[in-house]
Amino acid sequence: MPKLIRLKKKFYQQNTFKLAKALLGKFLIRKIGKKILMGKIVEVEAYYGFQDKASHASRGKTERNKIMFGHPGVAYIYMIYGMYYCLNIITEEKNFPAAILIRALEPLDCHPEHSRRVAICKNYGSAMLTMTRGATNGPGKLCRALKIDKKLNGENLITSKKLYLAQNPKIKIKNSQITSAERIGIDYAGKYKHKPWRFYIKDNKYISKK
């Protein structure tokens, strides 16, 4: 297992839907001092443009959603239902609102005895915090598990020391391993409710919902 490599600016400058699929299999890394919480992204949803009724941006720019109109590679974090935070990654160019919601992670330290995961941790050279199984299979749950809250809203993942994405160049998720489906929790979105803009790794047991 080679050391993980941080994803650079160019990675975030792809088309939103290509990027959504490219995010599957990448690693979300949260550093708190010398400790690390991390997991492999296994499920995402795309929110795209001004017309998408499911997107916060569909009713124009506000104090909350202004990050969505900013630069790609930045974290957009908001509170939902008074109890949870959701993490999104901004895509496209400045002034075009689009983002990808991170919906589920395969945690890397829930079975410390598993040799593959230990190898990743050792290669990363830092202490790992523990996440229990089932703590990262949903957008609100994974933010709670990785201690992601509004203080990280606007964090630039290309340069941040606290929150970023990385890849193992040997891991490549093929299109044939990806399932697309309708997005979750957007009954109010009219015809956009039926857009197949949710993407997840087929047969992965850490996704939030079949």
Added chain:
DNA sequence: CCTGGGATTTTCT
């Protein structure tokens, strides 16, 4: 498999 309600608080009208 499905549907519905409660928790809880920020955001927008």
Added chain:
DNA sequence: GAAAATCCCAGGA
């Protein structure tokens, strides 16, 4: 005052 990019639990088919 209502809605919300969630989660968990209960109940019915």
